[in-house]
Amino acid sequence: MAKALEGVRVVDLTVWFQGPVSAQYLADFGAEVIKVERPQGGDQGRGVRSIKSLEIGDWNQYFLVTNRNKKSMAIDLKKPGGQEILYRLIEKSDVFLSNLAPSMLDGWNLSYEKLSAVNPRLVYATNTGYGRFSKVTKPSFDMTVQALTGIMARLGEPEQPPIYLGMGSGDAYGGIMSALGIVLALYHCRRTGKGQSIDASLYGAQLYLGARHLQAYLAGNKESALQRSRRQVENPLWNLYPTTGKWIYICEPNEDRRFAALCSALSQPAALADARFTDAHRRREHHEALIAAIEAETLKRSHDDLMAALDAAGIIASPVNNFADVVRDEQAWQNRYFMKTYCEEVQREVDIRGLPVTLSKSPGEVHCLGPQLGQDTELLMMDLLSYDWEQIEAFKAKGAIP
Secondary structure: OOOOOOOOEEEEEOOOOHHHHHHHHHHHOOOEEEEEEOOOOOOHHHHOOHHHHOOOOOOOHHHHHHOOOEEEEEOOOOOHHHHHHHHHHHHOOOEEEEOOOHHHHHHOOOOHHHHHHHOOOOEEEEEEOOOOOOOOOOOOOHHHHHHHHOHHHHOOOOOOOOOOOOOOHHHHHHHHHHHHHHHHHHHHHHHHOOOEEEEEEHHHHHHHHOHHHHHHHHOOOHHHHOOOOOOOOOOOOEEEEEOOOOEEEEEOOOOHHHHHHHHHHOOOOHHHHOHHHOOHHHHHHOHHHHHHHHHHHHOOOOHHHHHHHHHHOOOOEEEOOOHHHHOOOHHHHHOOOEEEEEEOOOOEEEEEEOOOOOOOOOOOOOOOOOOOOOOOHHHHHHHOOOOOHHHHHHHHHHOOOO
16 A cells, blocks of 8 residues: 655654654654664663663664664764765755754754755754754754743643643654654645655644643633642633542533533432522532532442433543553554554564554554664665675775765
8 A cells, every 4th residue: 555655765864753753654654764873872862771761661662763764874073984875865956854963963064955956855954952943052952842832831730730742742843843844845846846844843842832821821811821720710610620530521511401411420410409509600609618519429430320410411421540541442452552563672573563544545554663782774775875895895995984
């Protein structure tokens, strides 16, 4: 079955997470992604082994999953010979992607001006920390950028410490934004025959992540920037409640009919007659009392019992799951959000995060996990770049390739 990005070749000069995961999204949907790495150690992500402290972590999932479906070339780009090899690769590619510092790329003669002269159709994609304009060039990390965006300060209960979303979520989202920009630029190139430079930054992506509340603040609602206690939300029917086990989240509009359904699920018909709660205006006015009343009932139930009652009443709600619950969820497996694939490192099938987008006629796939450092260097130089063996040996002698 044809893949959506079949025929697209990507030179992937990225490290750690945001850049590699951007290229991974492209590789999942059929792009030929050639990961170019330094001969000594390669992508620093190859050294992330701390996951081994977890029960399921006897393989380097950090690197192998993020760099799945890719090939690997080891080239020393500090050497003129290495740059010569890369230029020939750029001639035959559609996309150059890097999250290295622009000054480093300039120092290796890999600027947009240089590479677009080699291939005018090239999409030259960078992932920066804070965007290409203005003066901020300091190193960026998921947590430092989340701290800057206002998202951290918005989460959590009032007067409590800010909450970091964690899990590299900002990097993953930035990677999606980068992949989107690349596909848009490829579409433009297909229509015009011209490449261009694009940039997706951690800062820009995470500002967009805060879209609804940040937009409300831009529109003048200054309270949208503040931490909000769950005991003070104006609509008690859209709120987080505890049970004897898990928390649950109820999401219903503040309407009489929905309030009646919730009271039925909670076996509390008396609440319908309480003068404080008889219409939406009064429920909003007495929201703290109503939240306390609902919580008093939810705390009497297990989450399974309560969820069954809410489902029977047609109330939209969900338990607050942990990862142990999520990995057992057939919905995630059947939609290929989780997948199984073979891992050479441990010689067995492993569970991995799968594909966040479903295409009916050109679906994505995972045919292999991350490559060994430089495993495709000589083969690509002969088959794709048309070097003969004597030339390859000459590059080796110069230290341009290992």
